[in-house]
Amino acid sequence: xxxxxxxxxxxxxxxxxxxxxxxxxxxxxxxxxxxxxxxxxxxxxxxxxxxxxxxxxxxxxxxxxxxxxxxxxxxxxxxxxxxxxxxxxxxxxxxxxxxxxxxxxxxxxxxxxxxxxxxxxxxxxxxxxxxxxxxxxxxxxxxxxxxxxxxxxxxxxxxxxxxxxxxxxxxxxxxxxxxxxxxxxxxxxxxxxxxxxxxxxxxxxxxxxxxxxxxxxxxxxxxxxxxxxxxxxxxxxxxxxxxxxxxxxxxxxxxxxxxxxxxxxxxxxxxxxxxxxxxxxxxxxxxxxxxxxxxxxxxxxxxxxxxxxxxxxxxxxxxxxxxxxxxxxxxxxxxxxxxxxxxxx
Numbered sequence: 001x002x003x004x005x006x007x008x009x010x011x012x013x014x015x016x017x018x019x020x021x022x023x024x025x026x027x028x029x030x031x032x033x034x035x036x037x038x039x040x041x042x043x044x045x046x047x048x049x050x051x052x053x054x055x056x057x058x059x060x061x062x063x064x065x066x067x068x069x070x071x072x073x074x075x076x077x078x079x080x081x082x083x084x085x086x087x088x089x090x091x092x093x094x095x096x097x098x099x100x101x102x103x104x105x106x107x108x109x110x111x112x113x114x115x116x117x118x119x120x121x122x123x124x125x126x127x128x129x130x131x132x133x134x135x136x137x138x139x140x141x142x143x144x145x146x147x148x149x150x151x152x153x154x155x156x157x158x159x160x161x162x163x164x165x166x167x168x169x170x171x172x173x174x175x176x177x178x179x180x181x182x183x184x185x186x187x188x189x190x191x192x193x194x195x196x197x198x199x200x201x202x203x204x205x206x207x208x209x210x211x212x213x214x215x216x217x218x219x220x221x222x223x224x225x226x227x228x229x230x231x232x233x234x235x236x237x238x239x240x241x242x243x244x245x246x247x248x249x250x251x252x253x254x255x256x257x258x259x260x261x262x263x264x265x266x267x268x269x270x271x272x273x274x275x276x277x278x279x280x281x282x283x284x285x286x287x288x289x290x291x292x293x294x295x296x297x298x299x300x301x302x303x304x305x306x307x308x309x310x311x312x313x314x315x316x317x318x319x320x321x322x323x324x325x326x327x328x329x330x331x332x333x334x335x336x337x338x339x340x341x342x343x344x345x
Contacts, residue, residue: 144322148221
């Protein structure tokens with residue numbers, strides 16, 4: 001407990017003590033007045049005055065407690081903010097501005113149909129699943145990217161899933177171009193830095209008969225003209241699979257047997273923004289308001305807590321070298337399984 005928190009608790013105890021003592025004194029004066037007619041008039045006025053005083057003092061002290069409590073909360077939040085800025089080399093002028101900037105980056109996921117029934121359901125379970133999976137250890141996952149000040153999370157989620165399936169099919173890990181999706185898939189419902197949807201990206205790759213490599217079409221955190229070049233295609237795709245909405249069992253089945261899966265989750269919380277490690281648990285997360293696209297690359301259990309291994313696109317300074325351990329089997333916390341899909345190559 002910090003010195004400020006200790007002082008707050010002592011002040012709260014003192015407030016309660018003073019209010020109790022004032023009420024006791026008022027009761028005693030009332031008793032004296034009942035047995036002393038000469039003093040009754042004077043004591044009656046004194047009792048009324050004391051009653052008003054107790055009410056005023058109680059109100060004022062409670063306001064002081066509220067102010068101290070708010071100060072405690074602000075200090076805690078500000079401390080986290082200072083740590084966040086120092087770690088990530090940010091120079092925002094205020095916490096409100098930081099939050100607004102973060103929201104602008106986060107709101108890059110725009111699904112066309114938020115709650116689809118899915119065409120990969122629990123009825124397709126075919127085997128006993130392993131206790132843990134990590135596709136990074138098997139060559140399915142490329143390096144963590146940094147989307148910058150651009151709502152392009154959906155593009156990195158889509159390329160990540162396709163990179164994994166391409167590796168599974170060919171044995172070659174090829175980084176694919178997120179900017180190719182951002183600049184060229186507007187007709188499929190994507191909006192570059194203003195947001196998009198992984199399924200729309202998969203449909204674009206199918207229709208376009210491929211997507212360029214990251215090397216030939218490097219990422220820029222901005223909207224640009226389409227520069228797709230057929231000769232630079234790094235992967236192709238035949239179709240896509242949507243998972244049953246809200247089912248972590250189905251998501252686990254897909255991750256275990258298929259590979260990395262594109263997902264979206266509710267990331268508009270300071271705890272997510274400032275995440276540095278451990279199994280992330282945010283009870284206030286929404287299961288339906290998913291707004292940030294990521295990539296599930298595995299799952300496991302840590303000290304009794306089930307988790308998903310999730311790849312983000314905030315660079316390696318965020319989380320655990322760009323990854324997070326998201327709570328698993330906690331009623332679809334943060335909507336981790338609300339919208340999930342993968343391409344078929």
